[in-house]
Amino acid sequence: EAQVTQNPRYLITVTGKKLTVTCSQNMNHEYMSWYRQDPGLGLRQIYYSMNVEVTDKGDVPEGYKVSRKEKRNFPLILESPSPNQTSLYFCASSSKRLIRGTEAFFGQGTRLTVV
């Protein structure tokens, strides 16, 4: 079954404690990205990767890091989480180019709370 898997689904942490949210896809997609969803703001892109070892900033990259060492995995790293990073996070993957509106596949989300 084609899927994007994120872990954990829920996480409560304290300010400043480093954390990693994992994302894995089994569709051999080149393109992966991270979004955060906040009320009234929709989905905003944090980082994206167009292939292994190729990453770039999205619209709201501050406070986040990513890596793409393997095609299937794209972890999101918060080196020093702060309360304003409390949000719902989604990982997504798609084939490299959105041809004819090819859709992106999303994970189920990670609800992060930073206290």
Added chain:
Amino acid sequence: DQQVKQNSPSLSVQEGRISILNCDYTNSMFDYFLWYKKYPAEGPTFLISISSIKDKNEDGRFTVFLNKSAKHLSLHIVPSQPGDSAVYFCAASQETSGSRLTFGEGTQLTVNP
């Protein structure tokens, strides 16, 4: 700078009637437009898309209309069903910027039985 906007945070319709969700954009370079549906505790799922060279695309009960001159698109659901109750996101992409999607804020659709 919100390039894709959905000005209605919520919409409520009666079962069997038409639901019309609207989306406006500012970037004339967008090539494709997509609609995603999101249920609580799940990730968004693709619903329907349209290329900028078309003005209409239909898939069953779902039709997307694109008005390039007005930089406006809409999603029509006919007839609406209670299972359509979800948050709907409009998204846009530029082929020249890879597979990057720019999303609107979302509209919560509620279909009442």
